[in-house]
Amino acid sequence: MKTPAKIWEISGRMLLVWGVLALISCPACSRPEDSGKSLERPAAAGPPCYGDTLITGSIGEPSNLIPILASDSSSHEVAGLIYNGLVKYDKDLKLVGDLAESFKVSKSGLVITFHLRKGVRWHDGQPFTAADVLFTYKTMVDPHTPTAYAEDFLQVERAEATDPYTFRVTYKKPFAPALASWGISILPGHLLEGRDIMKSPLARHPVGTGPFIFKEWKAGEKVVLTYNPDYFEGRPYIDRYIYRIIPDSATMFMELKAGGIDNMGLSPLQYARQTEYRKFKENFNKYRYPAFAYTYLGFNLEDEKFRDRRVRQAISYAINRGELIEGVLLGLGQEATGPYKPGTWACNPNVKQYPYNPVKARELLQEAGWRDTNGDGILDKGGIPFRFTIITNQGNDTRARTAEIIQRRLKEVGIDVKIRIIEWAAFIKEFIEKKAFEATILGWTISQDPDIYDVWHSSKTRPGELNFISYRNTEVDALLEKGRRTFDQEERRKIYWRIQEILAEEAPYVFLYVPDALPVVQARVKGIEPAAAGITYNLIKWYVPKTEQRYKMNDSNR
Amino acid sequence: MATYILKRLFLMIPIFLGITVISFAVLHLAPGAPTEMQTMMQPKVSLEARARLNAIYGLDKPLPIQYFDWLKRLVRFDFGRSFSSDNRPVQEKIMERLPVTLFINILSLVLILVVAIPIGILSAVHRYSLFDKATTLFVFIGFAAPTFWLALLLMLVFGVHLDWLPISGIKSLNYEYLGFWGKTVDLGRHLILPVLLSAFGGLAGLSRYMRSNMLEVIRQDYILTARAKGLPERVVIYKHALRNALLPVVTVLGLSIPGLIGGSVIFESIFAIPGMGQLFYGAVMARDYPVVMGELVIGAVLTLIGNLVADISYALVDPRIRVR
Numbered sequence: 001m002k003t004p005a006k007i008w009e010i011s012g013r014m015l016l017v018w019g020v021l022a023l024i025s026c027p028a029c030s031r032p033e034d035s036g037k038s039l040e041r042p043a044a045a046g047p048p049c050y051g052d053t054l055i056t057g058s059i060g061e062p063s064n065l066i067p068i069l070a071s072d073s074s075s076h077e078v079a080g081l082i083y084n085g086l087v088k089y090d091k092d093l094k095l096v097g098d099l100a101e102s103f104k105v106s107k108s109g110l111v112i113t114f115h116l117r118k119g120v121r122w123h124d125g126q127p128f129t130a131a132d133v134l135f136t137y138k139t140m141v142d143p144h145t146p147t148a149y150a151e152d153f154l155q156v157e158r159a160e161a162t163d164p165y166t167f168r169v170t171y172k173k174p175f176a177p178a179l180a181s182w183g184i185s186i187l188p189g190h191l192l193e194g195r196d197i198m199k200s201p202l203a204r205h206p207v208g209t210g211p212f213i214f215k216e217w218k219a220g221e222k223v224v225l226t227y228n229p230d231y232f233e234g235r236p237y238i239d240r241y242i243y244r245i246i247p248d249s250a251t252m253f254m255e256l257k258a259g260g261i262d263n264m265g266l267s268p269l270q271y272a273r274q275t276e277y278r279k280f281k282e283n284f285n286k287y288r289y290p291a292f293a294y295t296y297l298g299f300n301l302e303d304e305k306f307r308d309r310r311v312r313q314a315i316s317y318a319i320n321r322g323e324l325i326e327g328v329l330l331g332l333g334q335e336a337t338g339p340y341k342p343g344t345w346a347c348n349p350n351v352k353q354y355p356y357n358p359v360k361a362r363e364l365l366q367e368a369g370w371r372d373t374n375g376d377g378i379l380d381k382g383g384i385p386f387r388f389t390i391i392t393n394q395g396n397d398t399r400a401r402t403a404e405i406i407q408r409r410l411k412e413v414g415i416d417v418k419i420r421i422i423e424w425a426a427f428i429k430e431f432i433e434k435k436a437f438e439a440t441i442l443g444w445t446i447s448q449d450p451d452i453y454d455v456w457h458s459s460k461t462r463p464g465e466l467n468f469i470s471y472r473n474t475e476v477d478a479l480l481e482k483g484r485r486t487f488d489q490e491e492r493r494k495i496y497w498r499i500q501e502i503l504a505e506e507a508p509y510v511f512l513y514v515p516d517a518l519p520v521v522q523a524r525v526k527g528i529e530p531a532a533a534g535i536t537y538n539l540i541k542w543y544v545p546k547t548e549q550r551y552k553m554n555d556s557n558r
Numbered sequence: 559m560a561t562y563i564l565k566r567l568f569l570m571i572p573i574f575l576g577i578t579v580i581s582f583a584v585l586h587l588a589p590g591a592p593t594e595m596q597t598m599m600q601p602k603v604s605l606e607a608r609a610r611l612n613a614i615y616g617l618d619k620p621l622p623i624q625y626f627d628w629l630k631r632l633v634r635f636d637f638g639r640s641f642s643s644d645n646r647p648v649q650e651k652i653m654e655r656l657p658v659t660l661f662i663n664i665l666s667l668v669l670i671l672v673v674a675i676p677i678g679i680l681s682a683v684h685r686y687s688l689f690d691k692a693t694t695l696f697v698f699i700g701f702a703a704p705t706f707w708l709a710l711l712l713m714l715v716f717g718v719h720l721d722w723l724p725i726s727g728i729k730s731l732n733y734e735y736l737g738f739w740g741k742t743v744d745l746g747r748h749l750i751l752p753v754l755l756s757a758f759g760g761l762a763g764l765s766r767y768m769r770s771n772m773l774e775v776i777r778q779d780y781i782l783t784a785r786a787k788g789l790p791e792r793v794v795i796y797k798h799a800l801r802n803a804l805l806p807v808v809t810v811l812g813l814s815i816p817g818l819i820g821g822s823v824i825f826e827s828i829f830a831i832p833g834m835g836q837l838f839y840g841a842v843m844a845r846d847y848p849v850v851m852g853e854l855v856i857g858a859v860l861t862l863i864g865n866l867v868a869d870i871s872y873a874l875v876d877p878r879i880r881v882r
Contacts, residue, residue, distance in 0.1 A: 055731070061840070064643040071596040071603075071643060146614045146643070148596060148603045198645045219654050220832025221727065242731065246830040247839075250710055251726050258718050258725050425590025425845070428598050447601070454601040464605055551731070 048527060050227075052544040053240040053551035057252045057261035061245045062223060065206040065214070066197065067185040068140060068147045078223050078243055081539070082123075083185035083208035086114050086133065086167070089448055091531035091538065093344075095179060099128065099186055099209065100167075109174030109487045114182070116165040120232050122188050123207045123214070130161035135189030137169075145197060152181035174485045176492065177449045211236045211540045220245060237527070237543035240551065256284075262522040268398075271518040272330040284520050287530055290343075291517040294336040295399065295443040297390070297406065297510040298469045303438050305388060312507040314364035316354035318413045319406055323356075325513050328401045332518060336511035338500040339444065339452055345489065346450035348497035351504035361413045372414055379414035388438040389418040393427045399441045402512065406441075433464045441512075450496045453480045456503075471508045524548040559873065566869060570862050577858045578632075578851070582625050585850055591617055592641040592845045615641055628851065637855070638848040642841075648852040651837060656856075658728060659822050659833035665749065666757035667811070674761050675807070678768020682776065683795060693765065700762030705821075709755050709828045716751065724748050726830035752829045756821060760814065767810060771803040778802075809868045 060074040067079035088098040097103060100114040120128040139145050140153040155178065158170040171178060188207050192200055206214050211233065212225035223243040227236045244261055246252040253270055255261045257280070266275065271286060297319070299306040306312055321335045340347035370379040370386055379386040390406065392399040400421055407417040422431065431437045444455065454460055457480050458472040476499055483495040503509070519535055521528060527542045528535050544550075590598075593611040597603040612618045616627065631638050637648035681690040717725035724730065730744050775781065776799055784794045822835030830836075834853060841849035 053731075064645070069643045069645075071600070075643070143610060144614070146611055146645075148600065148607050148611065150607055150610075151602055151604050203644055204646075218832065219651070220836055221729075221830075244727070244830075245832075246726055247827045247836060248706075248830070251713065251828055251830060254710075254713050254718050255725050258721065260725055260727075425588065425595060429589035429594065452601075462605070464608070466599065466601060 046545045046547075048237050048541070048543040049546050050235070050237050050543070051239050051546065051552075052524075052549040053242055054238045054263070054525065054542065055242045055244055055261045057244050057246050057255060057264040059245075059247055059249060059252070061220060062217075062243075064203045065217075066187065066200065066203050068136075068145070068149060068187070069197070069203070071148050074243075074245075078225075079185055079206065079208075080210075081212040081225060081241060082206050082210045082214055083187075084210050085183035085185060086116075087179065087183050089180075089183070089533060089537075091529075091533045093448060093532045095183075098183070099133075100182075103179070103182075105179065105487060109171075109176075109485070111168060111170050112179060112182070114167045116167060117232060118165055120209050121230060122190075122209055123228065124188075124191070126188070126190050128186075128188075128209055129164040130167040131164070132186055132189040133167045134159060134161045135193060136184065136187045139187065139192070139197060140184070149184070152177065174487065176484050176487055177451050180449050212241055215240075231540070233540060236540035238539070241539075256520070262525060263520060266518040266520050268328075268330040268332045268515075268518065271332060271520075275520070283523050285523050285528070286518065286520045287528075287535055288332065288516050288518055289530060289534065290334060290341055290514050292341055292446040292448075293443055294339065294341075294446065294514045295402065295441065295512045296336070297439060297441050297512060299439050299508060300435060300437055300468075301470045301472075301508060302435065303388075305386065305438070308368045309506060310364045310368040311370070312510075313354070314361040314368070314413070315410065315415070316507050316510045317357045317364065318361035318409050318415075319354075319510055319512070320356040320409060321512060323409075324402055324405055327405055328398050329513065329515055333513045333515040336514045338503055338511055339446070339455070340450060340496070340500070341446050341514060345493055346496045348500040351500050353504070354507075354510075358409075358413050365413065365415075370414070377414060378416050385416065386414065387416040387418070389420055390439045390441055391420045391422060391427065391431055391437050392441040393424045394421050395424065398515070399443075403441050432468050435463070435468055435470065450492065451480075451484055452496075452499075453484060456480060456499070469508055471506075473502060473506065476502055524550070562873060563866075563870060566866055570866070574858060574862060578629070578855065579625070581851065581854045581858075582628070583621075585845075585847055586621055586624075588845070590845050592847060593617060595843075595845050596643065628848075632855070637852040640841075640849050641846045642844055642849070648848045651849060652834065652852055652856065655832055655834050655837050658831060659826070659835060662749065662752055662756060662831070662833065663822065665753045666760065667814075669753060669757040670760045670764055671811070673757075674764035675768050675804075677761075677765040679772055679795070679800065679803075681765070682769045682772030685773065697762040697766055700758050703758075705755060705759065705824050706828055708758070709751070709825060712751050712755070723750055726828075728831050752825050752831060755825050755829075759821070764807070764810070768803070768807055771806055772799065775799045775803045809871060814864075 058074055058077070060072055062070065062075040062078045063072055064070040064075055065079050065082065067076055067083060070076065070079070084099045086098060086100040087095050087103065090096045097114075097117075099117055099120065101117045103112060103114045105112050114133070116128070116130055116133070122128055137153060137156070137159045140147060140150055141156070152175075155171055155173070155175050156169050157172045160168050162168055169178075169182075185208070188202075191202060191207055204217055208214075209232075211228050211231045213228050215224040215226050217223045222245060225241040225243075227239050229235050244255075246255060246261070249267070252261065252264055253266075253274070256264055266286070271288070275281075275284070275286065297315075299312055299315075301307065325331060325333045325335065334342060336342075337349075337351055337353060338347065342349070365379060365386075369381045371381070372379050374380065376385075390403045392403055400419070403417075403419045403421075407419060410417050432440065432442075455466045456471055456476055457467065458474075458477050460467040461470045461472070479495050479499050483492055483499075486492050486495065517534065521535070524544050525542055526545065527538070529538060529541075531537065591612070593608055593615060597608050597611065609618075616624065619627075628638065635649075637652070639645050639647055640651055677693050681687075681693050684690055713725045716723040724747055728745070728748050730736075730748075733741060733744055736744060776795075781794060781799055784798055785791075789798075822833055823839050824835070825831070826833045826835035827839055834856075837849065838853045840846075841853070
């Protein structure tokens with residue numbers, strides 16, 4: 001929800017479980033940035049070779065490296081390199097086996113059977129078995145586990161390890177997001193069983209099965225990982241991965257330029273204006289692809305002014321999205337037409353669109369009974385002028401600027417808009433959760449699974465839940481329920497396409513834009529292949545040619 | 559004198575309790591509980607999951623009970639466990655960060671003393687000279703320039719363009735493999751900018767304070783007498799005037815210790831220094847009550863000790879204020 005500063009750096013595995021945190025890309029538009037490409041060193045950098053260190057910059061520090069206990073993206077980012085799930089999303093965002101060699105969903109959709117990889121070892125040398133998976137499941141549903149993510153696992157009726165390499169789960173009702181939920185990091189049962197997970201040393205010293213082994217964590221400073229020589233997908237080429245914590249983004253950008261870190265996510269301003277010079281282009285490769293997120297203007301549908309669909313449509317017409325993208329994102333984004341990322345299978349490209357059209361906006365407002373009777377330039381109805389306040393959270397300049405541009409455009413059609421910017425916690429607690437707002441600018445991250453039940457179902461309108469605009473539509477409710485129970489992708493496509501048609505027609509949100517993720521990586525790092533899943537999905541294949549390696553690591557440093 | 563100190567010590571207990579009650583209340587008045595900060599606006603988190611987390615952290619109990627639970631633990635010198643998902647003891651989190659912050663603050667305090675006092679003396683003695691005017695200008699810049707802006711400017715010049723100094727952090731990546739002198743130099747290079755920055759604001763204030771004290775003292779009759787008796791100017795200034803002018807300055811220094819720790823928040827965030835300020839900022843943003851309270855208690859204790867030391871030194875110097 002909060003747009004993470006480094007939206008791109010989340011590996012496919014974590015993204016799968018923590019879809020809410022994750023943002024990535026689409027196949028067609030993933031490419032190194034054209035201008036950067038021309039200055040990139042020749043591809044003939046030689047074959048991949050081992051060695052060197054990759055230093056990543058992060059605003060936040062991980063809190064707990066037992067990932068089910070953490071809810072911040074930094075923890076999941078680091079833990080994603082240390083642990084594996086049973087399944088993961090591959091570079092084209094298809095679900096494939098990870099610790100599971102294969103998996104099967106029964107015809108009824110109620111039973112999922114995972115056949116696990118043999119010969120996988122934990123970083124402490126113990127073998128990985130189905131008992132670990134069963135342990136992880138039991139931990140998730142244990143009411144004493146302080147995890148925020150139990151929901152998907154509470155749907156399970158029975159979980160069993162039928163033999164050391166087979167794990168089977170049975171659901172009460174068919175639940176389409178179930179398979180993806182098994183991308184959760186599997187924990188080492190032999191180190192945690194029978195102990196208080198909240199006090200486990202694993203929180204600071206994790207033991208996983210993943211491509212990197214935890215080495216050290218200096219609080220407030222860095223987390224250091226080293227390569228796993230026995231990783232089941234092959235040893236990573238990068239010897240050492242350092243996750244540096246730099247709380248200030250301006251400082252981080254300077255560290256990047258000075259060589260203190262190798263990669264970070266750029267802001268649109270940094271991408272478009274502050275990195276467009278020769279030396280930078282020689283030393284870094286910039287990437288650009290749509291993030292898995294969108295920004296919207298949401299109306300409080302319990303507010304009398306916004307009950308009439310024509311009013312919401314009129315406002316949609318009155319806003320110039322192209323202008324927002326140019327002005328706020330410096331062109332680094334695209335228009336949003338619904339709650340899915342353009343180009344993905346769940347996204348319906350043929351829904352009703354609202355191109356900028358102030359004339360049509362005025363017509364619709366007039367139809368809805370809003371006229372300027374007293375000649376002050378503001379529309380009114382029954383003696384009440386059309387005024388409302390857009391609220392958004394502090395600390396997100398793009399949202400504040402978006403609000404200002406919208407304010408000007410709505411003024412042109414006779415609507416007077418005020419803007420209020422509020423500190424995050426107060427904003428959510430006092431305004432959003434209590435539904436004490438007229439309209440708000442916010443963003444959602446888009447998860448891999450198209451299930452959007454929590455945001456749009458009419459049962460989710462209680463205070464503190466996510467359908468805070470109070471959207472209620474019986475057809476959408478029925479479709480959302482059906483979508484969760486259907487496994488067939490073609491069937492689901494029809495369901496979610498229909499939902500988008502309804503949302504586009506009803507306009508409870510003005511879908512504004514999908515921003516681009518803008519990662520930058522030091523040019524000595526090779527082997528980066530942007531794909532649907534972003535760039536970090538193949539981190540273990542990244543390498544630095546021998547001649548360009550900067551950091552030596554002898555065995556005593558391991 | 560002993561009764562005076564004893565009285566002051568006993569008086570500290572209710573003051574300390576008052577500080578904690580107010581801090582606790584204000585902290586809980588701010589919207590957003592730690593569990594909410596972790597879970598809000600996340601589709602995979604149900605309301606039930608939130609309630610479950612609240613129960614685990616004891617946030618479902620009434621506020622006074624939460625306070626007394628906290629106080630009971632504090633009496634045993636137990637600050638509790640952090641509410642962030644790492645759930646570590648607060649002492650451990652603070653102790654691993656306290657040394658860096660103290661170290662930088664002591665360095666900057668020394669720097670302030672070494673630079674501000676001579677500046678103050680010189681500009682008082684040579685009042686309205688070019689030096690005095692130049693330092694006045696410098697001091698006003700010190701007051702006015704925002705620390706973060708100055709920090710970024712210095713980083714850009716010395717870190718990016720000249721490449722003389724490291725930009726952020728406290729140690730280089732290869733720190734563990736350096737020898738003793740290598741480590742010292744590495745640490746020193748990392749400390750130059752943060753210490754300079756954290757000293758800058760204080761420098762301005764203290765040199766002004768020193769200047770006005772000195773001016774005050776120079777006007778006194780006994781200085782006039784000393785001069786009339788034909789004592790050399792050096793002796794008049796540095797032996798007689800300076801000693802008296804320094805007394806209030808030392809008291810002010812005692813009081814400025816907690817303030818310095820507060821100032822750490824800004825430069826520790828900008829320079830990515832793993833100290834108390836950074837921890838405090840993160841804890842406030844995450845509504846991590848035990849950590850915030852832990853830091854506030856340490857701040858309160860430092861303030862009280864600073865006050866006590868100031869009072870005692872006053873009492874030592876000036877018998878008139880000793881209370882019987």
